[in-house]
Amino acid sequence: MTNILIFIIVILVIATLVQIVRVGELLSEIKNKDVNEVSDKDNNTQGLLFLIVGFGFLIFVVWQMITWNHLLLPPASSVHGTQIDLLMKVSMGLIIVVFFITSPMLFYFAFKYRGKKSNNAYFLSHNNKLEVVWTVIPTIILTVLIIFGLKTWDNAMNVEVTESTKLIEVYAKQYNWTARYSGIDNKLGKANYKLVKGKNTLGVDMLDVNSADDKMAREVHLVVNEPVLLKFRSQDVIHSAFLPHFRVQMNCVPGISTQFGFTPNKTTAQMKESEGEDFEYVLLCNKICGASHFNMQMKFIVETQEEYDIWIASQDNLEKKLLTQK
Amino acid sequence: MDIALRNMVKKQLLWISLAAISMFFASMLSAFIVEKADVGNWKEFILPNYFVFSTGVIILSSLLLFFIKPQLKKEKSIFSLVFSVLILGIIFSYFQIKGWQQLTNQGIFLTGVGSNISGSFLYILTLTHLLHLVGGLVGLCISTIKSKQNLYSVNNYLGLELTAIYWHFLTVLWVILFAFLKFY
Amino acid sequence: MSEHHKENFITKYVFSMDHKMIAKQFLLTGMFMAVVGMLMSAIFRVQLANPGESSILYNLLPSTWLNDAGGLNPDKYLALVTMHGTILVFWVLTAGLSGTFANFLIPLQIGARDMASGFLNMLSYWFFFIATVVLMSSLFVESGPASGGWTIYPPLSALPQAIPGSGTGMTLWLISITLFVVGSLLGGLNYIVTILNLRTIGMTMKRLPLTVWALLITAILGVLSFPVLLSCGLLLVFDRSFGTSFYLSDIIINGEVLHNEGGSPILFEHLFWFLGHPEVYIILLPALGIVSEVIAVNSRKPIFGYKAMVGALLLIAFLSFIVWGHHMFMTGMNPFLGSVFTFTTLLIAIPSAVKVFNYLATLWRGNIRFTPAMLFAIGTVSAFITGGLTGIILGDSALDINVHDTYFVVGHFHIVMGLSAIYGMFAGVYHWFPKMYGRMMNKHLGYIHFWGTFICAYGVFFPMHFLGLAGLPRRYYSNSAFPMFDGLSDINALITFFALAGAIVQAIFLFNFFYSIFKGTKASQNPWKSNTLEWTTPIERIHGNWPGELPVVKRWAYDYSKPGAEEDFIIQTEPLKDGEIEH
Ligand code: HEM
Ligand SMILES: [Cu+2]
Numbered sequence A: 001m002t003n004i005l006i007f008i009i010v011i012l013v014i015a016t017l018v019q020i021v022r023v024g025e026l027l028s029e030i031k032n033k034d035v036n037e038v039s040d041k042d043n044n045t046q047g048l049l050f051l052i053v054g055f056g057f058l059i060f061v062v063w064q065m066i067t068w069n070h071l072l073l074p075p076a077s078s079v080h081g082t083q084i085d086l087l088m089k090v091s092m093g094l095i096i097v098v099f100f101i102t103s104p105m106l107f108y109f110a111f112k113y114r115g116k117k118s119n120n121a122y123f124l125s126h127n128n129k130l131e132v133v134w135t136v137i138p139t140i141i142l143t144v145l146i147i148f149g150l151k152t153w154d155n156a157m158n159v160e161v162t163e164s165t166k167l168i169e170v171y172a173k174q175y176n177w178t179a180r181y182s183g184i185d186n187k188l189g190k191a192n193y194k195l196v197k198g199k200n201t202l203g204v205d206m207l208d209v210n211s212a213d214d215k216m217a218r219e220v221h222l223v224v225n226e227p228v229l230l231k232f233r234s235q236d237v238i239h240s241a242f243l244p245h246f247r248v249q250m251n252c253v254p255g256i257s258t259q260f261g262f263t264p265n266k267t268t269a270q271m272k273e274s275e276g277e278d279f280e281y282v283l284l285c286n287k288i289c290g291a292s293h294f295n296m297q298m299k300f301i302v303e304t305q306e307e308y309d310i311w312i313a314s315q316d317n318l319e320k321k322l323l324t325q326k
Numbered sequence B: 001m002d003i004a005l006r007n008m009v010k011k012q013l014l015w016i017s018l019a020a021i022s023m024f025f026a027s028m029l030s031a032f033i034v035e036k037a038d039v040g041n042w043k044e045f046i047l048p049n050y051f052v053f054s055t056g057v058i059i060l061s062s063l064l065l066f067f068i069k070p071q072l073k074k075e076k077s078i079f080s081l082v083f084s085v086l087i088l089g090i091i092f093s094y095f096q097i098k099g100w101q102q103l104t105n106q107g108i109f110l111t112g113v114g115s116n117i118s119g120s121f122l123y124i125l126t127l128t129h130l131l132h133l134v135g136g137l138v139g140l141c142i143s144t145i146k147s148k149q150n151l152y153s154v155n156n157y158l159g160l161e162l163t164a165i166y167w168h169f170l171t172v173l174w175v176i177l178f179a180f181l182k183f184y
Numbered sequence C: 001m002s003e004h005h006k007e008n009f010i011t012k013y014v015f016s017m018d019h020k021m022i023a024k025q026f027l028l029t030g031m032f033m034a035v036v037g038m039l040m041s042a043i044f045r046v047q048l049a050n051p052g053e054s055s056i057l058y059n060l061l062p063s064t065w066l067n068d069a070g071g072l073n074p075d076k077y078l079a080l081v082t083m084h085g086t087i088l089v090f091w092v093l094t095a096g097l098s099g100t101f102a103n104f105l106i107p108l109q110i111g112a113r114d115m116a117s118g119f120l121n122m123l124s125y126w127f128f129f130i131a132t133v134v135l136m137s138s139l140f141v142e143s144g145p146a147s148g149g150w151t152i153y154p155p156l157s158a159l160p161q162a163i164p165g166s167g168t169g170m171t172l173w174l175i176s177i178t179l180f181v182v183g184s185l186l187g188g189l190n191y192i193v194t195i196l197n198l199r200t201i202g203m204t205m206k207r208l209p210l211t212v213w214a215l216l217i218t219a220i221l222g223v224l225s226f227p228v229l230l231s232c233g234l235l236l237v238f239d240r241s242f243g244t245s246f247y248l249s250d251i252i253i254n255g256e257v258l259h260n261e262g263g264s265p266i267l268f269e270h271l272f273w274f275l276g277h278p279e280v281y282i283i284l285l286p287a288l289g290i291v292s293e294v295i296a297v298n299s300r301k302p303i304f305g306y307k308a309m310v311g312a313l314l315l316i317a318f319l320s321f322i323v324w325g326h327h328m329f330m331t332g333m334n335p336f337l338g339s340v341f342t343f344t345t346l347l348i349a350i351p352s353a354v355k356v357f358n359y360l361a362t363l364w365r366g367n368i369r370f371t372p373a374m375l376f377a378i379g380t381v382s383a384f385i386t387g388g389l390t391g392i393i394l395g396d397s398a399l400d401i402n403v404h405d406t407y408f409v410v411g412h413f414h415i416v417m418g419l420s421a422i423y424g425m426f427a428g429v430y431h432w433f434p435k436m437y438g439r440m441m442n443k444h445l446g447y448i449h450f451w452g453t454f455i456c457a458y459g460v461f462f463p464m465h466f467l468g469l470a471g472l473p474r475r476y477y478s479n480s481a482f483p484m485f486d487g488l489s490d491i492n493a494l495i496t497f498f499a500l501a502g503a504i505v506q507a508i509f510l511f512n513f514f515y516s517i518f519k520g521t522k523a524s525q526n527p528w529k530s531n532t533l534e535w536t537t538p539i540e541r542i543h544g545n546w547p548g549e550l551p552v553v554k555r556w557a558y559d560y561s562k563p564g565a566e567e568d569f570i571i572q573t574e575p576l577k578d579g580e581i582e583h
């Protein structure tokens, strides 16, 4: 029924439009004008519209930057992230400046040089000097950006792994995450997908001497200002471990081991103070992985050494969890 | 369009298609190279003897094609020439299939449990090459029939020329594939 | 070609070999697909604004896509997104755009009677048509169409156990895209050969209109990159159907342990993006070509820096082959490789900047006539500026860490690729409609269409950057699962509002288009007072384009408002006057 109604309405609208357009055409035929000829008057209105709507758009952009600023991610909670934020600020600043120079120019030119039958355009086919200038300037700016960018990238990716770097494995599958701590020896036991069975959901090789003291958990606790190296594996399809607050992201690919090292520098408690009681660090999945991709999460908690020690002690190690029968 | 222009257009169409086909194989070959360097459980294989024979056969067939123009100039029949190329092409295909048999005897499979991507790549590369070669064989069949009917002359043998270019391309392609599979 | 067959209905309208008719076939098919793709986006936008709730728009969907409460199923959300992306990228902006304008403009603007091979050209369309039928049919299979994103990354796309759409739907997707690629290759071969060989006397490469240059470079990009998609797809087909392990390794899915070992999903990404990145320029360059022409004609000025424009096109095309890794910064690639890709990627900004400045310089001191086509052309430049700038953020690997795969990316590519190219396509349709159908499109409706689109499009896509900077990932069925995104619901509602409004505005265009085909006012031979050769053909469509001899070209295409000339345009066939220098 509704479908028929909608159909009828659509037909009526089309019929009305046809009539309106016909009338417009007939009117101008009477006035002996071509409706579709662009007149000076059209040029004036359209030019003006570029000025109004164009600048309206720019105002809309500014409005968004002001009103939605508080929704953006808070400053990075990691050491390398702070550098990324700086690079982001510089790059953003730069493109915003360029945006607010070129866009107004475009809209203003459209208005300023709107046509008139009596006017003539200025014949100008090229100007080598100008063209060199506007090739060289972007080149210089980009060189600076590239150098700055590559430095930051290098810094973020080539982290030094030392004795004190804590190793944690993050294991992805449809649709949840599991973490594995390396235990007292700070070494992760070997794992193989063929060993996944029953409670051993990560396929840890319990014959490996490094495995016994490993610990499994459904949330990740980190110690503030202590470097950590996350090792990623996936069981089924590609997932991506995304920790937006730490400026960390890495794909988890079945068959391949990936990693990301960083140093958190703000505890969850600190963040709760500045961002509100509800704040939590979360790990999201950021690579399409199936129906519940949108709901694949795990909590991250950054805390002091003492808090961490208490928590980690409360967790059973794998030996106890997997090998002892209850 | 006059004849000269039309011939040129057809040749260019062929050359550009060859560029496209090359990209197809280049991407597949680079995938092979990258994976070989990367994959932990890459299973080495011994290239079957038959592939060596088939390399010889296809090179020979390509060489024969070079005699076509001189023959045409002398206004001699080229039937036997084209026909032998066709036969060599068929022998090549037969050797390829024999080669696959040798491979399966070695325990190298395209798919399934026990297959390894080294083997899969080997099959895919040779298979897609052979598929392209089938097109060449069709062209050669037509050319053989036409040369039997004496339809070609020095000034008018575009179809044959196009087939020949394509065939040379297949030869070069095979030699490159062979070299990579054998020596890389 | 010189032979002119008698045409009957079938050879004239269906299996036509006339490039102008084939162009219209591409255009109409592309428009149909655009409507389908746009409706899909309207539907999933409604879901994002009101997650899980029902909507009358869902009546358009098969009932199996909905849950009992009338809401959209999560995997079908992904199906919609995937089909939307596939349709718009390949069907609308590759075939619809290149197919239409390459076919229509190349012979007309270079002074040829038709394409080098009318037959291949016809074949190209019909491959495309069958591809369309196959793709559309995948919407009706029981397990749903492909749902792994338009980038179809395996293992997701290889395993039906992972998402239902990876079953029959994905098979059909692959068949369809293969047919599509074959069609595109046939078209591309033809365009290249035609431009290289069939230019009329005097039409040197230096006098080619920029549209033709852009289409030539696009065709070359296509011929070199599409075969890679074929090989990439072929390996996927083997993995899916014949049990090989090119892309698969160490997988347990739904408790089932797969035998595959040794393959690498990353290999797929490399192959895919080797096509994928050139593909975005295959989309963009024809639009830029059209815009160059439209801006010059309607500013009544020569395009500024013709040589630089051609050079920039060439440079962009070349660079587009060595930047694909910027889609893969987060795959764990060697950081040094990441640096290389950052470097090459940011280099593309230079020729792009040159193009923008040259457009601005063309407008400067022009005598701008605002036809609807001109409005859209300026819209393209605006979108190219806005979207191009955010590319500088995404191309920088260090920054990509936090915006990769978020809505920031969605905002970026919709503006720079989606809007630029769609606007360019609209500009082309408005501009060459008189040549296609002998009638004018209604100017006022065109104006309304442009301003409606311009406002709604920025209303949809600009706010997406903020979603991305707030950390919202793309391809999320709903953002209500994470408390951290609760604050974003207003933005989402706003975007959906503009998306629906923008979709309605497109109806004005459709109406104008079909109305004008039948009832539009009759066009004169050269309604825009343009220099290029297509406007020297008679208004009545004839097979062979020019009734008598082919035109002979005496000058470049951009002599607008040349001092000393009587009128503000000089058609390319007009000989140079004594002592007149070219340009
Ligand atoms: C009609 C207006 C349009 C709207 C409202 C719209 C909206 C969207 C949204 C919201 C997404 C992301 C969904 C998600 O990640 O969950 C999306 C994806 C996409 N859109 Fe559009 N879009 C529109 C037009 C276009 C155009 C013109 C193009 C042409 C380039 C395009 C190409 C794509 C592509 C390639 C994707 C990615 C698909 C994927 O993730 O696999 N869209 N669109
Ligand atoms: Cu996931």
Ligand SMILES: [Cu+2]
Pocket: C276, C277, C280, C323, C324, C326, C327
């Ligand atoms: Cu790219």
